[in-house]
Amino acid sequence: MGKKKPQGESRNRLLWVSLVLISWMILIIWRLSWLQVVKHEYYAKKAAGLQQDSEMVMGPRGSILDRNNREMAYSVIYDSLYADQNLIKKEEARTKRAIRQTAAQNIASLLGVSEEQLMQDLTGDSGFVWIRRRIDPGMAPAIKKIISEKNLSGLGIKQESQRFYPNDNIGSHVIGYVGSEDKGQAGLELTQDEFLKGRPGEVHFSRGARKTRYNSWEIPALPGNQIRTSIDIGLQYKVEVLLDEVMKRYNAKGAHAIVMDPSSGEILVMANAPTFNPNVRLKTGGEDNRNNKSISTPFDPGSIFKIVTYAAAIEEGLARPDEMINCGNGQISFGPRIIHDTHAYGTISVADAFAKSSNVGAIKLAMRVGKEKFHDYITRFGFGSRMITELPGESKGIVRPLSSWNYDSIGSVAMGQEISVTLLQAVSSVAIIANKGVWVQPHLITQKTSSDGRVLFEARPASRQVVSPETARIMTSMLERVVTTGTGRHAIQLKGYTAAGKTGTPQKVDPITKAYSKSKYMPSFAGFVPATNPKFAIIVMVDEPIGAYYGASVAAPVFNMIAEAALGDFVVPPDEKSFREDLVRLANKYESEIAKEDGAQEKLIAETATKPAPISSPTPQKKTERIETGSDVKVSANLPPSAIPRKQAPPQKTKGAVIVGSGSPDSIAGTIEMPDLRGRGMRAATQFCSELGLKPRLIGSGIVVRQYPAPGTRLRPGEECRLEFQ
Numbered sequence: 001m002g003k004k005k006p007q008g009e010s011r012n013r014l015l016w017v018s019l020v021l022i023s024w025m026i027l028i029i030w031r032l033s034w035l036q037v038v039k040h041e042y043y044a045k046k047a048a049g050l051q052q053d054s055e056m057v058m059g060p061r062g063s064i065l066d067r068n069n070r071e072m073a074y075s076v077i078y079d080s081l082y083a084d085q086n087l088i089k090k091e092e093a094r095t096k097r098a099i100r101q102t103a104a105q106n107i108a109s110l111l112g113v114s115e116e117q118l119m120q121d122l123t124g125d126s127g128f129v130w131i132r133r134r135i136d137p138g139m140a141p142a143i144k145k146i147i148s149e150k151n152l153s154g155l156g157i158k159q160e161s162q163r164f165y166p167n168d169n170i171g172s173h174v175i176g177y178v179g180s181e182d183k184g185q186a187g188l189e190l191t192q193d194e195f196l197k198g199r200p201g202e203v204h205f206s207r208g209a210r211k212t213r214y215n216s217w218e219i220p221a222l223p224g225n226q227i228r229t230s231i232d233i234g235l236q237y238k239v240e241v242l243l244d245e246v247m248k249r250y251n252a253k254g255a256h257a258i259v260m261d262p263s264s265g266e267i268l269v270m271a272n273a274p275t276f277n278p279n280v281r282l283k284t285g286g287e288d289n290r291n292n293k294s295i296s297t298p299f300d301p302g303s304i305f306k307i308v309t310y311a312a313a314i315e316e317g318l319a320r321p322d323e324m325i326n327c328g329n330g331q332i333s334f335g336p337r338i339i340h341d342t343h344a345y346g347t348i349s350v351a352d353a354f355a356k357s358s359n360v361g362a363i364k365l366a367m368r369v370g371k372e373k374f375h376d377y378i379t380r381f382g383f384g385s386r387m388i389t390e391l392p393g394e395s396k397g398i399v400r401p402l403s404s405w406n407y408d409s410i411g412s413v414a415m416g417q418e419i420s421v422t423l424l425q426a427v428s429s430v431a432i433i434a435n436k437g438v439w440v441q442p443h444l445i446t447q448k449t450s451s452d453g454r455v456l457f458e459a460r461p462a463s464r465q466v467v468s469p470e471t472a473r474i475m476t477s478m479l480e481r482v483v484t485t486g487t488g489r490h491a492i493q494l495k496g497y498t499a500a501g502k503t504g505t506p507q508k509v510d511p512i513t514k515a516y517s518k519s520k521y522m523p524s525f526a527g528f529v530p531a532t533n534p535k536f537a538i539i540v541m542v543d544e545p546i547g548a549y550y551g552a553s554v555a556a557p558v559f560n561m562i563a564e565a566a567l568g569d570f571v572v573p574p575d576e577k578s579f580r581e582d583l584v585r586l587a588n589k590y591e592s593e594i595a596k597e598d599g600a601q602e603k604l605i606a607e608t609a610t611k612p613a614p615i616s617s618p619t620p621q622k623k624t625e626r627i628e629t630g631s632d633v634k635v636s637a638n639l640p641p642s643a644i645p646r647k648q649a650p651p652q653k654t655k656g657a658v659i660v661g662s663g664s665p666d667s668i669a670g671t672i673e674m675p676d677l678r679g680r681g682m683r684a685a686t687q688f689c690s691e692l693g694l695k696p697r698l699i700g701s702g703i704v705v706r707q708y709p710a711p712g713t714r715l716r717p718g719e720e721c722r723l724e725f726q
Contacts, residue, residue: 058159059198062224064175064188066233067268067446073175073189073278075161075182075198075224079140080133081111083122084154099152106146110139131155134162161198163189169275171236173292174229174391174444177278186290188227188444190392195448198224223451229444230266235259238565243273243540246558250545256294256423257558259566262431262528262537265440265461267388268566270294270424295387295394298420299541302506303357303551304526305416307429307475310354312377313365315471321351321478327360334408339363339415354478355486357503359415366414374410375402380466381429382439383421390444397421416506417516427539430526433479434500434534437472439464476500480531491556494529494563496574496705501527501559503551508544521549525556529563530575536566573726574705582679584703676711677704677723685723693717700725 035043061075100122104115111118111132121131135143140157147155161182165175176187184193201221243255259269276289291297313319330344341359353361366374378384384399398420400409412418424442432439441461448457467475479500483492487503508520526539540555540562548554566572574580672692677685685704689696697720706724709715 058161059200059221060161060223061163061178061182061198062196062226062451064196065226065228066171066231066236067229067266068232069228070233071166072171072229072231072233073163073165075163078134078160078162079137079157080160081107081131081135081143082156082158083129083131084156099154102150103146103152103155106150107143110143111135133160163278165278167233167237168279169277170240171231171233171270172276172278173272173290173294174231174270175278177290187292187391188229191390192227192445196224196227198222225451225456226449227445228447228449230261230264230268230446231270231444232268232569235566235569236269236271238569239269239271239562240273240275242558242561243271246542246545246554247273250542250547250554252542252545254293254543255541255558256543257538257540257562258294258423258427259536259538259562260427260431260442262434262534263440265431265442265463266446266459267442267444268536269562270444292391292393294423295391296422298395298397298422299522300417300419300506300509301421301426302416302504302522302524303359303362304426304430304502304504304524304539305419305421306354306357306362306414307433307479307502307526308377308381308383309362309366309369309374309414310350310478311381311433311467311471311475312369312374314474315377315467316369316373318368319350319365321349321474323350324348325350325353325361325364327353327358327364330358330360332360332363332411334411337408339411351478351481355481357482357487362414363411366410371402371405371410374413375399378413378419381432383419383425383429387422387424387428387442388444394424395422397425416504423539423541426524426526427537430502430528430539431537432466433472433475434528434537435472436469437465437467439466476531479527483527483531487552488525488527488556491525491552492527492560492563494560494567496576496579497529497563497567497572498531498576499527499529499563500531500534501525501556503556505549505551520544523549523551523554525551525559527559529567530572532575535570535572536563538562538566568706568708571699571706571724573724585679671714671716674707674709674711674713674715674721677707678711680704682725689721689723695720697722698725699723702726 058077060077063071063075064073066072100119103122104118108115108118113132118131121129135157144157146152147157163178163182165172165177172187174187176189177185178189179185182197184190184196189196199222202219239257239259243257246252247255255273257269257271258267260267270292272293274289282290310319314321319325324347326347327341327345329346330341332339339359343356345353345356345358345360348356348358348361350361350365369377378399384396386394386396388394400418405413409418428439428442431442440463443459443461445457446459447455449455479502480498482488482502483499488501492499492501502525504522504524504526506522506524507516507518508522509515510517510520522541522543523545524539524541526537528534528537538559540558542554542558545554674694675688675692677688680688681703682698686696686698694715695718699722702725704723705726708722715721
């Protein structure tokens with residue numbers, strides 16, 4: 001028998017075992033407490049990160065509208081398929097091949113590409129790569145499902161915002177464009193970027209073991225705010241077409257025009273040629289076409305600046321339109337420098353000196369005003385300052401301080417040299433005269449609204465009195481003389497409307513010699529219509545035309561066509577006195593003819609109604625017949641069809657039209673000539689259109705003052721014609 005171990009030794013061994021067990025239990029409890037209490041939040045978040053996921057939802061960019069709420073820019077949200085090559089590379093080789101093969105087999109057909117092509121796209125070395133942008137909305141859910149079910153790590157669907165400009169290049173210099181990240185790069189898109197861009201939302205969801213989604217909830221995306229502008233996109237289109245035509249006709253470097261409302265400061269048109277299409281990504285060499293030269297590129301204004309010179313002299317009481325001024329037979333000296341007129345004028349009235357654009361006359365008036373006062377008027381008219389806050393890149397122009405003027409600077413500035421202005425500054429100076437001497441800040445944005453329709457901003461432009469209403473009235477009369485008897489008399493021919501304006505033929509500065517070029521000009525015409533109640537201030541400038549280069553022959557005809565389009569589109573009634581008197585005479589003549597025709601028809605109806613019916617005839621059933629007399633509709637009872645007179649045929653010949661028969665097309669390809677309906681009353685004009693088979697669109701009431709198409713235009717029966725009454 002062995003020896004028994006001492007009792008103390010067994011007790012010690014048991015104690016050590018107990019200590020080990022207790023230590024182990026304490027360690028376990030401490031670790032559990034550490035993980036479940038101290039680190040609970042950390043591991044809960046980590047677990048949630050594995051079980052939960054989220055996707056960003058794009059908020060579409062806000063729309064840009066014209067004055068009639070027609071969209072000029074809007075956004076659409078698309079789904080795009082991408083691959084993150086870095087995530088794919090982290091997988092094992094077998095898994096990487098499986099991901100690419102599975103994607104190619106299941107997704108290629110949905111994208112409309114071959115499996116080989118998709119495999120190639122997924123095998124590149126780059127990190128993030130777009131597989132297909134702007135997926136068909138009907139295909140996106142199916143692709144998402146395949147990615148989820150097949151656990152295709154590295155592939156995903158991301159939302160993108162695509163900006164569209166439905167009118168392509170029309171108004172592009174005003175609207176601007178966005179870059180690849182949907183961020184504004186020019187125009188209103190740039191300056192209003194923060195206001196237009198949408199606010200992204202998020203979709204949160206939980207994932208199961210097989211990556212299936214459940215328990216989703218969403219923070220909705222917010223669309224961007226909306227901007228309404230003063231631009232009339234229809235008139236903008238017409239102006240851009242005219243600028244493109246004049247640029248091509250004269251092989252010019254460019255052409256520019258602005259149309260604004262002088263009373264409100266709203267810019268209706270701001271156009272430049274050449275232009276660009278904001279839907280097309282910028283190509284190398286096309287940067288200059290994206291420059292809004294109407295505000296960014298100052299030019300020497302030439303004779304249109306004489307508006308400021310003469311207005312200053314008249315406002316200061318230093319000149320009157322009927323005052324005689326000696327124009328020095330076309331030349332004036334400043335020391336060794338001699339300034340010439342294009343024609344040798346002697347002593348003529350101030351109004352004639354302005355109408356004939358005498359440089360000598362303008363210089364003498366500026367010298368009366370004095371250089372300090374003259375410089376003050378230049379700044380009061382807004383030259384040397386920025387005009388508009390809503391567009392980027394506006395130039396202040398160049399107005400030198402008096403300390404930098406030379407001995408002959410007052411003569412140069414008086415006729416529009418040694419000073420540079422923007423097209424917007426120039427048309428704004430004309431608008432001051434049109435608006436009774438009040439400057440109203442030019443602007444483009446009339447209203448801003450939130451995505452839910454709340455009005456966030458209404459335009460309240462600044463204004464100030466620059467010259468007195470009397471000075472503005474006198475200047476308007478002098479500007480009218482430019483159009484009727486002066487340099488613009490052959491180009492401005494607005495039937496029924498008065499116009500006021502000023503020609504300009506400024507020379508460009510040669511960049512090499514720094515002197516005025518003898519071959520490069522920027523002909524211009526600035527004015528407003530109608531002269532008696534101005535609705536539009538308009539300026540046109542053509543850059544370096546080849547051949548003709550005078551403002552009266554190059555720019556003024558474009559002004560005339562723009563004015564015609566604006567007056568027609570905005571249905572402005574004619575204001576020329578002789579034209580309106582002619583309309584009244586025509587109206588009286590036609591109304592008397594209609595009255596005679598109606599009297600004869602009334603007599604025929606009365607005679608037919610009182611004539612007894614034949615005894616042998618059966619008693620007709622009582623019914624109501626419609627009897628048409630002219631454009632009136634009368635009702636008579638118990639009349640047989642034979643008692644209803646036919647409509648009277650229109651005259652066989654009318655001014656501007658030859659009609660064969662009653663409403664019958666003539667012999668040329670089944671068409672008719674649009675008659676001249678001006679001066680006729682509503683009833684007569686409507687009847688005439690009805691007889692010809694035309695569909696009249698009536699605007700206003702009274703007598704016809706304008707019509708579209710013009711008299712003599714060939715039409716087919718059933719076409720629409722627009723008649724404007726007053």
